[in-house]
C-alpha cells in the first residue's frame with residue numbers, strides 16, 4: 377500500500393516537473409549544446425558567397441556536357457536495343473515535345489480549359505500500345521496489378537490503399553484526369569510526373585484503356601471466327 381503510494385507520488389512529481397519545471401529563462405548567451413550534431417557546419421548556401429572556391433562563389437556551374445532533365449537525351453548507338461523499342465523511342469522522339477510537362481495545353485496537363493479533357497493526343501499505333509504496356513508493367517503494375525485489378529505485389533506488403541483501375545468510376549474517368557493522377561499523384565499515390573515523360577503517360581493511359589476493355593468484354597466483342605478458340609480454353 378505504502379509502496380504504491382510512494383510510487384504514484386514519485387510519478388506525479390516527475391509529471392509536474394516535466395510540465396511546469398525547468399522552463400528556463402531568457403538569456404543572451406549562446407545556448408549549451410550537448411550534441412550539436414551538424415547544426416553549425418561549413419556548407420554551400422544558395423546564392424550566397426563562399427570563400428572556399430577561388431572565384432568566391434558557393435554554387436558551382438554544372439559540369440560541361442550536363443543535360444537538363446526533360447530534354448532529349450542522345451541515344452547511344454552502341455547499346456543494342458530490340459527493334460520494336462527503338463522504333464517506339466524514335467516515334468516518341470519525333471513528337472515535337474518529348475519531355476516532361478512544359479506547357480499548359482491538353483497534351484501537357486490533361487485539361488481542356490477548366491475541365492478534364494478526354495482522348496489520347498498521340499497517334500494510336502501498335503508501337504504506342506506496346507510502349508504503354510511496357511511502361512505500365514514497369515511503373516504501375518507493382519501496385520495496381522498486371523491487369524489493373526488493384527492486386528499488385530505491394531498490396532501483400534501492406535500498401536492497403538491501392539485501388540483497382542477496373543472500377544466503373546475509373547473506367548468512366550476522363551483520360552485527362554488519369555493523366556493528372558499520373559503526373560501529380562492522388563491522395564496516397566505519389567506523383568509519377570518526374571519519372572515518366574509526357575508521351576509515355578499517354579501511352580500508359582492508352583494501354584490502361586485496353587486493359588479495362590479486356591476485363592469488361594462480352595463474347596460479342598470477340599470477332600466471330602475467334603470465339604471457338606476462347607471456348608476451348
Ligand code: HEC
Nearest residue numbers: 515516519537538539546554557558562563564565568580
Ligand atoms: C506505389 C504504388 C502505386 C503505383 C506505382 C501507382 N499507383 Fe496509382 N494508386 C495508388 C494508390 C495507393 C491509389 C489510391 C489513392 C487514394 O485514393 O488514396 C492509386 C490510385 C490511382 C488511380 C485512381 C485515382 C482516383 O481518382 O481515384 C489511378 C487512375 C491510378 N492510381 C493510376 C496509376 C497509374 C496509371 C500508374 C502508373 C503510372 C500508377 N497509378 C502507379 C498506388 C500506386
